[in-house]
Amino acid sequence: MSEWLESAITRARGINDWLAPKRAHALELLSTTKWPTRKTEAWRYTPLRSVERSTAKVIKDVVALSPVDIAGLSAIELVFVNGKFDASQLTKILPEGLSISLGQTLENAQQAQALNAFSTIKPERHLFGLVNDALAQDVVVVSVAEGVEIAQPIRISSLLSHGAESHTRVQVSLAAGSRLAVIEDVQASGDSLNTAFVEYDVASNAYLEHYRFALQTGTNVAIGGSHFNLHDHAKMHSTIVGFGSDLSRLDTDIIHAGQFADAKLNAMYLLDGKELFDLHATVEHAMPNGTTEENVRCIVADRARAVFNGRIHIHRDAQKTLAELNNRNLLMSNTAEINTKPELEIYADDVKCAHGATVAQIDKQALYYLQTRGVSRSKAQVMLNFGFINELIDLMPNAALAEWIRPIIRERFSQMEVK
Amino acid sequence: MTEQIDKALAREYEAGFVSDVESETFEPGLDESVIQRISEMKGEPEWMLEWRLSAFREWLEMEEPDWALVDYPKIDFQAISYYSAPKSMKDKPKSLDEVDPELLRTYEKLGIPLIEQQMLAGIAVDAVFDSVSVVTTFRDKLEEAGVIFCPISEAIKKHPELVKKYLGSVVAKKDNYYAALNCAVFTDGSFVYIPKGTRCPMELSTYFRINEQNTGQFERTLIIADEGSHVSYLEGCTAPQRDENQLHAAVVELVAMDNAEIKYSTVQNWYPGDENGKGGIYNFVTKRGICHTSAKISWTQVETGSAVTWKYPSCILKGDNSVGEFYSVALTRGRQQADTGTKMIHIGKNTKSTIIAKGISAGKSNGSYRGLVRMNPGADGARNFTQCDSLLIGDQCGAHTFPYVESRNPSAIIEHEATTSKVSDEQMFLCRQRGLDPEKAVSMIVNGFCKEVFKELPMEFAVEAGKLLEISLEGSVG
Amino acid sequence: MSNTKSLLTIKDLHASVEEKQIIKGLDLDIKPGEVHAIMGPNGAGKSTLGYVLSGRDGYSVESGSVTLNGEDLLEMETEDRARAGLFLAFQYPVEIPGVSNLEFLKASVDAQREARGEDAISSADFLKEAKAACKQVNLPVAFLKRGVNEGFSGGEKKRNELMQMLLLKPKLCILDETDSGLDIDALQVVAEGVNSQRSADRSFIVVTHYQRLLDYIKPDFVHVLSDGKIVKSGDASLALELEAQGYAWLQKEPAEDELEG
Secondary structure, three states: OOHHHHHHHHHHHOOOOOOHHHHHHHHHHHHHOOOOOOOOHHHOOOOOHHHHHOOOEOOOOOOOOOOOOOOOOOOEEEEEEOOEEOHHHOOOOOOOOEEEEEHHHOOHHHHHHHHHHOOOOOOOOOHHHHHHHHHOOOEEEEEEOOOOEOOOOEEEEEEEOOOEEEEEEEEEEEOOOOEEEEEEEEEEOOOOEEEEEEEEEEOOOOEEEEEEEEOOOOOOEEEEEEEEEEOOOOEEEEEEEEEOEOEEEEEEEEEEOOOOOEEEEEEEEEEOOOOEEEEEEEEEEOOOOOEEEEEEEEEEOOOOEEEEEEEEEEOOOOOOOEEEEEEEEEEOOOOOEEEEEEEEEEOOOOOEEEEEEEEEOOOHHHHHHHHHOOOOHHHHHHHHHHHHHHHHHOOOOOHHHHHHHHHHHHHHHHHHHHO | OHHHHHHHHOOOOOOOOOOOOOEEEOOOOOOHHHHHHHHHHOOOOHHHHHHHHHHHHHHHHOOOOOOOOOOOOOOOOOOOEOOEEEHHHOOOOOOHHHOOHHHHHHHHHOOOOOOHHHOOOOEEEEEEEOOEEEEEOOHHHHHHOOOEEEEHHHHHHHOHHHHHHHOOOOOOOOOOHHHHHHHHHOOEOEEEEEOOOOEOOOEEEEEEEOOOOOEOEOEEEEEEEOOOOEEEEEEEEEOOOOOOEEEEOOEEEEEEOOOOEEEEEEEEOOOOOOOOOOOEEEEEEEEEEEEOOOOEEEEEEEEOOOOEEEEOOEEEEOOOOOEEEEEEEEEEOOOOEEEEEEEEEEOOOOOEEEEEEEEEEOOOOEEEEEEEEEEOOOOOOOEEEEEEEEEEOOOOOEEEEEEEEEEOOOOOEEEEEEEEEEOOHHHHHHHHHOOOOHHHHHHHHHHHHHHHHHOOOOHHHHHHHHHHHOOOOOOOOO | OOOOOOOEEEEEEEEEEOOEEEEEEEEEEEOOOOEEEEEOOOOOOHHHHHHHHHOOOOEEEEEEEEEEOOEEHHHOOHHHHHHOOEEEEOOOOOOEEEEEHHHHHHHHHHHHHHHOOOOOOOHHHHHHHHHHHHHHHOOOHHHHOOEEOOOOOHHHHHHHHHHHHHHHOOOEEEEEOOOOOOOHHHHHHHHHHHHHHOEOOEEEEEEEOOOHHHHHOOOOEEEEEEOOEEEEEEOHHHHHHHHHHOOHHHOOOOOHHHHHO
16 A cells, blocks of 8 residues: 555544535445556556655645636636635525535434435445545535536636645535536646546436546646536436646546436546647446447647547346446657556347547648648647547537537647647 | 257267276376476376476465356366376377277267278377377378477377477466366377478367366377468367366467467367256466467367366467468357457568457356457557457347557557347248248358358368358358 | 239238237239339238238238148148248348347258258258348348347348348348338348349239338339228339328228327
8 A cells, every 4th residue: 555545544534514424335346446557557657756746735725726717707706715615705695496515504303314425326335435535634525405406516626736636525416307517627737736527416307418538637636526427317418628737537437327327428638748638538437328439539749648448338227228438548759658447348238339449640631731831840730639538528518518528628739739 | 949949959979988998097286296296107208297396385375266257166176187098098009900999989989080090081080088189190191291290298209309399389378267277287180390391281170188087187188380381280089978077277388489380270160068057178378389480370269168268279479470360169058168369469561460250148157258459569551350249049048249459659559349139039030931840040141141151161171160060051152 | 914824822811919900801912023013001911911821929810811822821730831932031030139130040041941842952052142131131241240230220130131032032021110110221232132133933022111111112103001901002103192191091080099090
């Protein structure tokens, strides 16, 4: 076991609050967990040196940080600063049918309910998920009442100052027939370490629109997860945009716990420098008649490394499932690296499942074509890269977010070219 | 419907008989003295014994791999006998006339007559029975062409320079747990050397038979195709129907020098165990070839037997412009488990690899494709195409795909696709409406699914594969 | 109507799919050499009839009888019905990847010959016949080597069905909406193929929604199927009548959407 994990466990043992039973369970699991090495399948391509060496510390002092403005976006802001929930940034009057509370402030009955639901969707196999179970203290509970449509998206921002360690946790539940959009956003600077996990329970006929922007860069260590449980006829549409950092690892789990659920996941990540981004996306079809469509695209430049693991698991009872995964990667440099592993594990016969993965470089013919029309090579490269990603941005349901992220991505491409 | 399909697939295991041959068999158990005795029985030189012992010491330090999607009770390596040979083989028969007729009858029953006059022209056979090679046919004819085809135990004595140079050069002694074990205790197998610029005049074939109870078979095959040469090699295997599991841990190494080509085909039909999963062979095999400049290695396998299969025939594409191919059909039924696939390691420039893997799962079985495609930084212009298709028959089986794709070269192109399907009611109805009985319909649909792989098998071998999967019509028309 | 023995006799047939009754008391008698057209609105049970007669799984007969050449058809397995001379040309032929058309056809022909106690046909002879059949239905010979219906266009699939009919030489052919999705040229090719197969010992059931096909394949009898029953029978002129007036006048309580269909 690493010193880092030992210290985390020791610190967690000192906490005693409403989550104690769950924390005890997580600690029990952690105490028997082996620290991952190259031989640990889930961390095969992602060494944890940056965690072991991290000097990030929990910062007790109050730091004033607020999330970036997104033009045209009027969100309900749910802000964590260095792991502490900042209630002052939350709108005072919430739309009817929406509640947002800090776990420790809930009334007994609700708190018992929240405790019950805590860590039931995120699978126990996620090592840092267990760390988050043990160390997250400000757990925010969000719920939407039956049949209610919340027009304003909720933005969960995890903001870190230099050298900070933070562990944030949110629990979201959508009651039957409700609709909600949630944006998860991590903004970290400098040598920080962050685990951020959100669990979503989407009841029957409810619809969740989800975004996760993992735009950290530099020496930040960002490990997190978004985990979804879909009941009968539930729908979700998720968009993930990732930039790498010293170590960025994101796990998503989509569980079809009910019939006729529908999941769409579009993920794109753009890596530069010596960044590492590792996306593990798992879909569990436990019930019949579900559909899943995943599109994952990745561009890797310079000395960056991309890791993707896309697992689709069709359980014995999940007949009539339709599941597809499409993974396309562009490798831009001789020193960059792509490791991708789409997986199918199928135990039902009347299903349609497929995955495809390609690794290539930018289309040379297209590049040449643009150059013959007078576009500079570097501009042409940005254009083509952008086109590759833009197809997925076009699919983002929220136009304001799409407009916001486009120039950011363009900027990133032009930086890639300079090197 | 599923019942009909299951019935169609539930053929008898025809090779399940036991030959009544008096054998000399070691007591179960494994330590350095057992290895010394094996080496002694084979009359090996000192260097070979040392090599075995060093592998054994490595093996003791290693752990059994657990990453494959197979589940079986822990193997007690002390409960296995590591050597068994028919007594009649002790005096080393000089010609076929001196070989125990019961041994010849065994191969005849398996459809492999060893009397040269009765054989299919164009195939030379090395027949390995438990731990020894019984006979190798057509050796004179091959020698005329300069081709060496003999039991590896003989090659160690007669061609030590070649064996020393290449044995363990593709699969290192401590490559993996089973390979290390094989290095320590291997008993026989085939050795092939094709000289420069030679096209081997016949198909070469080794037929492996496990007969004795509680013995493991640890075969070792080494094929060296010198510059510009060409060889096609076939391998078949069967074992009696027994209630106990038996271990088969082979290592095959292929060396394709510049511009050489090796085509290696396998029809694996080890006893799979009964429908409840009792008995059957544990098949843990390491097969790997290295391709030098512009060389080509093509693996074709039809895997229908064994209780547990753990097998990844691979190509190291070291030389520029070299080519690796892997064509596989893996059929699992009953409670069989197969975890099989390939590794294509692209090192040289403009190297190319093709992977076509077809998995058919029926009954309560599980079949997995596990593969690795790696483009190293120097593999400019390299290409890979992979297609993995699974066919599920019934709702009690599993079909899985675990491809690892690693690229470190922007000019390399990798394409991987996987699909899954079933034998549809509509397809069955169409076939039956045209007058085909359900068994014929299933075998036709399944064979259609496997077609891209079957067409890679050498003609002579397609017959055996055909028997296994009922492709009687394939090739007879059109 | 002559006094020759019937080829197919259906008496008071009731059949259902997934517990929903579709055929509700159908009678039909077909003598050798006759061509019967079955017309009717969508949802009348036209395709179901073909599936029931050929014994598709999931289609269950509740009562009534069907005999082919005096033998109880309903007692037979699907493949035995085919071997007894029943051929269904599918409306939407399924693809069988990897199984070549030729391989499939030879296996079918051999199975049927074997059932009749005949030897398998030699590959060379069969190839000759198959090439001739291709030519007759205007399919390139290369289609013999392609997977069954794999990547065929709608029209090619229909012609492929017809080619199978030419080679299998059935006694009773059921053409299930063979005209759907065909342009006029393809329709003519198909009709010519069918007409060339008309003979004193081969009968046809032509299931169609439109009269158009019957301009090319002249039926001896036309039946109107509505709500699982034959509600009217007549000669070829009935088809023209239907073309002019639609199906509505034959139905007891026409539903709005059916009028449009």
